Amino acid sequence: MDKNAPLPLIVDLTTYRVWRGEREIELSNLEYGLVQNLAEQVGKVAAYEDLWRDFWQGGGSFGRCERNAVREAIKRLRRKLEVDPKQPNYLITVRSQ
Numbered sequence: 121m122d123k124n125a126p127l128p129l130i131v132d133l134t135t136y137r138v139w140r141g142e143r144e145i146e147l148s149n150l151e152y153g154l155v156q157n158l159a160e161q162v163g164k165v166a167a168y169e170d171l172w173r174d175f176w177q178g179g180g181s182f183g184r185c186e187r188n189a190v191r192e193a194i195k196r197l198r199r200k201l202e203v204d205p206k207q208p209n210y211l212i213t214v215r216s217q
Contacts, residue, residue, distance in 0.1 A: 131159040145201060146200075150175060151193070151196065151197050153175055155197065157175075168186075169187075172190050
């Protein structure tokens with residue numbers, strides 16, 4: 121087994137629990153909601169604006185403050201889920217062209 125390979129991330133949608141390998145990860149309600157949303161659309165890109173509308177009930181304009189709120193939530197989640205948050209395996213940012 122490759123010791124550098126990422127541990128499996130397990131999201132149990134029925135019990136609202138998340139594990140990395142055998143270690144359960146403690147998440148806030150918001151963080152779990154983000155994980156659940158992203159787990160349900162694995163392989164697809166989730167736009168910050170869509171996450172803002174879904175989890176912060178944001179309406180109206182989507183600007184720098186709103187983008188930063190989503191970015192910070194994802195950053196906190198990365199610190200909890202990833203072995204190395206600077207080289208993520210699960211939450212990968214896709215920059216728009």
